[in-house]
Amino acid sequence: MAAKHFNYAWLLPLLERPRAHVAKDLQGSLNSLSLKQPPAPEEVLLRELVATALSSEDRWASLAATWLETGFPLDPGLVKGIEQGIRLKKWERPTRHRLFRIVHRYRSA
Numbered sequence: 001m002a003a004k005h006f007n008y009a010w011l012l013p014l015l016e017r018p019r020a021h022v023a024k025d026l027q028g029s030l031n032s033l034s035l036k037q038p039p040a041p042e043e044v045l046l047r048e049l050v051a052t053a054l055s056s057e058d059r060w061a062s063l064a065a066t067w068l069e070t071g072f073p074l075d076p077g078l079v080k081g082i083e084q085g086i087r088l089k090k091w092e093r094p095t096r097h098r099l100f101r102i103v104h105r106y107r108s109a
Contacts, residue, residue: 010033011039013033019072020070046072047075050068050078051081054085054099062095065099068102069102
């Protein structure tokens with residue numbers, strides 16, 4: 001169960017790292033953020049980190065797209081958020097196109 005006492009926005013810099021590295025060493029990745037009170041690894045859901053990025057500005061959505069392109073699992077909730085962001089032109093065109101392709105592959109599978 002994810003903790004409710006922290007904001008995933010503080011964890012967005014984790015997306016600057018390769019997904020496999022963060023998943024393999026979540027504790028080390030969290031420690032590297034130099035947060036005053038980092039959450040425990042068992043409290044962090046990487047899916048919520050990706051969802052937060054997709055509800056944010058282009059930079060973070062683009063980094064989330066990179067994680068999705070490298071195998072981070074999509075689910076219907078993430079797809080819905082991506083499709084809404086695309087419709088609203090929430091991100092810059094290159095990011096929207098990348099996310100559109102990701103959703104298209106998901107729906108075609």
